[in-house]
Amino acid sequence: MEHLRELRNRLVIALAAVLVGIVVGFIVFDPVWAFIKEPFCETPQAGQLRPGECTLIFGGIFQSFFLTLKVSALVGVVVSSPVWLYQIWAFVTPALYRNEKRYSFTFLALAVPLFLLGTALAYFIMDTSLAILLGFAPTDSVAAIQIDEYVSYVLIMLVIFGISFELPLLLVFLNIIGVLSHATVKKHRRTVIFVMFIFGAVITPGGDPLTMMALAAPMVVLYFVAEGFMYLRERRLPNTEDFSHLSDDEASPLAEDTSSPDDDPTPLDEEPPAADKR
Template sequence: MDHLRELRNRLLVSTIALVGGIIVGWIFFDPVWEFVKAPYCETAQAKMLRDNTCTLVFSGIFQSFFLTLKVSALVGVVASSPVWLYQIWAFVTPALYRNEKRYSVTFMALALPLFLVGAALAYIVMDTSLAILLGFAPSDAVAAVQIDEYVSYVLIMLVIFGVSFELPLLLVFLNIIGVLPRATVKKHRRTVIFGMFVFGAIITPGGDPITMMALAAPMIILYFVAEGFMYLREKRSPDAEDFSHLSDDEASPLEEDSGPAR
């Protein structure tokens, strides 16, 4: 019951922080929206409906309201991330050993920057990706991109890139707690690298080669960084005692023989 009570309290704190972030995003919607639509406005198709004016369209009465709510929710998740990340860490930490707690603090400190770096990379390549995707349209067609569809595309890109940059951090954590040895990572290295390219091609909304490479290449670099950390850590760790020479049927003494029994 104590764990459930603690979980409830931490969820409550995280929810309050998230709602506060959403309110901030609602208040500052206009500058945030200018930032969100900038990649689309860099494409030639954005100015087809009105000369020299970036234009997105919407077709529903409530679509503009849900657009504001969705963008505000994005701001809320990012703005409140230090709070809910800390709540997750504080809830999990008591179950970890002392050395694992030491590393978990470092991981929590790196989790948010890695997510933001991944999201920033997605934002940088987004205009190129959109230009490629919209460039397949016939020359006599006019792009009338739905505003809700575009925002969904932006959110998916930011989340996919951000979460993907966390995967190497997860590998290192599994190595530290003894679940994933470096030998296993090394053994499946080629398969994992190939899988990252496949993952980049499938998971990105457009599936264009620019976006795929922009996602897969940093993931591979971070994968090698994670493997290098595993190598250095296991090299410094004391070698485990080797029991491979013992017979399976031979009993091992639990303690040294201290002399004849009395």
């Protein structure tokens, strides 16, 4: 019961921090919207409705309000991330071992820069990706892009790229806590790389080759970095017996009988002498 009470308290604190961040998002909406709109404004289709001006449209009475709410919520989640990340960390920490806690601080410190690196890459290629996707339209057509659809596209791109850059860090963490070995990662290397490219083609909103390559290529590089870290780390560990050559259905010797026949001088076919009865 105490565990559930702690979870409730931490959720309340995290939600309160997000609400405060949403209020901040409402205040700084204009510069944030200009930042989000910039990739579309770099495309040739941005000025088709009003030449010389970057124009997006909305088609509903409440759409502009929900747009403001969505952008503010994004700002709120980002601004309040130190608070809710700490609440998650404080709730999970008691279940970890001492060495896992020590490494987790380093992983949390690396997770934020990696996520920001992924979002920065997504933002950097977004104008080119949009130009490619909109370039398939007939020359006699006009791009009337809905604001809500565009914002959803931007958010999906940022989140997908940011989370994808965290996957190699997860592999390293699993290796350190003993769940995943370098031998396993090396064994399935080709399959993992192939899956990364399939993942890049399927998960990206546009599905164009540029976005797929922009997502898959850095993931492959980070994957090799993670594999190299696993290799160097395991080389520094004390030598232990390696069972990686065994097949999945072959049993490995978990323990060996290290006792010596000289440990017990009593022969097996003789009984110990009975105690004297008086």
